[in-house]
Amino acid sequence: MNTDEKPLAEQRPALPVAARLPINRCNLPAVILGGPTYQAHPVPLEIDGINDFHRDLFTALDAIPTPMARAERFIDYMTVRFCLEDLEEAGLTPGRRKKYRSNANYLRMVRGWSFDSDGREGAVLKHWVETRFGLLARYHGGALDGRDSDAYYHYLLQGSQGLYATNALEAQLDLLYTFCQYELARQQPAITHFTLYRGINRIDEHEVLMSSAAGQYRVLFNNLNSFTSCRERADEFGDYILSVAVPTPKVLFYNRLLPGMLKGEDEYVVIGGVYDVVINTL
Template sequence: MPDTLLNQPVREDPDRWYCSNMVGVPVGLIGSTAFNRCLRRMSIHGTRETHPGLFRLLGRCETQAAAAEVFAHYMQIEFGLDQDRDDASRRRATSYLELLRGWGVDSNCPKAAVLKGWVESRFGLVPIFHRQRLGLFPSPGWSAYLQDKTDSRFHTNCIYQQFDLLYEYCQWSIRHFKAPGPRFVRLWRGTNAIEEQLVEGDARQLLCTVRLNNLVSFSDSRERADEFGDWVLETEVPTVKLLFFPGLLSGHVLGYEGEYLVIGGRYKVRAHHGWF
């Protein structure tokens, strides 16, 4: 082989990477359209076993609002989230709420990259977009994403473990209160990049399959989704792929009402162009 070829960097397709995860379900299945219909539950290994007290307390709650208060109080105590932010003698504790609000402002900021990195670590799904389409590896886009997702400012205070608990609490809540599911929820997402996401079918024929980023925002309002792009994708999301839904936590968390955080992969969607 010529030396010129030996010196060229290997460019890999991240979609073909073998990735481990912490939910005991093959990554290829999690990211497939088949998974979205199979009604299979997922649980992040060791999370509930490490925090049995939280789920005992949650089990006594009769309403979603009461459960949200219990979860917030437990997270404050377990991770020191109520510490004095003006205390210069110690570094401020990073909070899951801080990162969620960061996502709500800009889903391509470093805080959002940490969230995408959490999905990558726990579910094995690699992102396909962060500031730009990531494409083959290595690339400048991948370098920027890796730098953002490992930003030391947001990797204090067991931040991944905080999101592990958020996911398990979300799934507990869905099963306990049978909302917004119990198995599926119809959601909408606005986009201007339908052709880049398309993997099967033709968007202009209404039904098609798209590959979404490993973590994406959806809306429970068609009208609101229409504000975010020329195309609106309509689909049924399995509730096991929800990290956050409106009412799960106390107070206002994300950027707008009706926003859901959904673990991505391939989805069969109805693609609507413009107002419908």
Template sequence: MALPARSLTKSTKPSATQQTDAPWIGHSSNLVGVPTLFLASCDFNETPLPLRISGVREFNPELFEMLAKAENPDEAAQAFLLYMNALFGLDPEQREAPPPGHPRRYRSSFLKLIRGWGFDSNGSEGAVLKGWVESRFGLFPTFHKEPIRRISSPVWTSYVEEKMSSRFHNNSIHAQLDLLYEFCQWALVKFFAPGAEHLTLYRGVNEIEEHYVYERCGDGLVRLRLNNLASFSSDRDVAGCFGDTILTVQAPIAKILFFNDLLPTHPLKGEGEVLVIGGDYRAEARRL
């Protein structure tokens, strides 16, 4: 994973409370104790605060006691998976047997969601993940199959139907994702990026206009709004496989949900792929 690099800067810095020209940003409240407008802003990204989802660590002390004993990332990953398997019944032998004559129904798993995102971030699994970000961080998605510009539009209705699908919500899937986020944050601080506030990440796009672009600051610097959950790569060459324009951002550690090296199962198919919670970012945009 790339080490932090210098922050992107510009000549004038907007206030965190200043409204942008995008249609809307999110809910007035969230579960991380930081105002949503500030959480979504470039100001937060450049001077981030640690984030904690309310109650997760307090209600799962056994997990973090196990993690404290881990001497390396592999031991930590095994402890996390053992805890998740025990708590949510993810092992095959722990799945409930169906009644006679009924098909077997598997319990929903965060691993299946991450794997589904890797195949299609606009699929049903992607909707559930975006819905979790909306629920916990207060940030609305800006894209799901097509741009989402207002609530009650057909595209918004389709997103809501997919994010609430009962086949994904039969096993406390939001609680699973809460623990995944908290474990990811713990692992980044402990093993993967100790002392760092940012990671240098890359995203390949075919057209910069795929995102809401608020400002072009010269020398390839832009201010734009990312979807509430977006894929990046820690490898610039890999990002170049997905578009001829490379966005380089300084992503706050606090906005990382998942990266491939976190678990040995590698549910994401892309090398160096990282799931980043969105909002407004300053980025360097360079054509290959």
């Protein structure tokens, strides 16, 4: 960790090579969308082909005036499009695993993340971020600091098990992210960032790249993270409050996006990378 008198905004270390892939499936490379310049000056992120492929859905949503009605329309679309209530129609072989695999959908992934971000569903979501945005997972039940480590093997195994025999699960997540961005733009078109919080006990729980004498830190986050929009809620999880300005395009989903989506009242699930953050004591 380097300390410098210059403001962090004037320093531009790139997203470390070990934290990114050379290719992804969106309109910006990982080295840009995962860096501090993007945090300060975000532009919309689009996963390749999703808006065009599902144009009929978003045209229909444009005509619906209320968020709740749009959420219901989205859920109906997902159910029909991905045969979520008739998986045999989607090609699933009848048998003992039918009930279990019928639950392996985008809603199961979201709820599983809320219960345990280092579980099977968390591994699927982190793998999805890797393939779509090119940001590598940094932690999953342990530091993923080597491809020959037990933690990395466990991460790959859980991700593979979570994706096995599902019905286009990653495509479901593509559409979930795109719908989230549609709703944020529809409901709050002038908002470019959300100020979000996270309770921590020690700053060295995170990968600190730089710090300044003014108490600012440049942190490399895991490729997917939970934050809260309620500072008081963050107080419950640590002795220090980490606050960060998160670009709107880096919000994968949030608790009010769909009915009963998350148990946390103010939870936001955020795509990672390098962020400038401020840490305050309680």
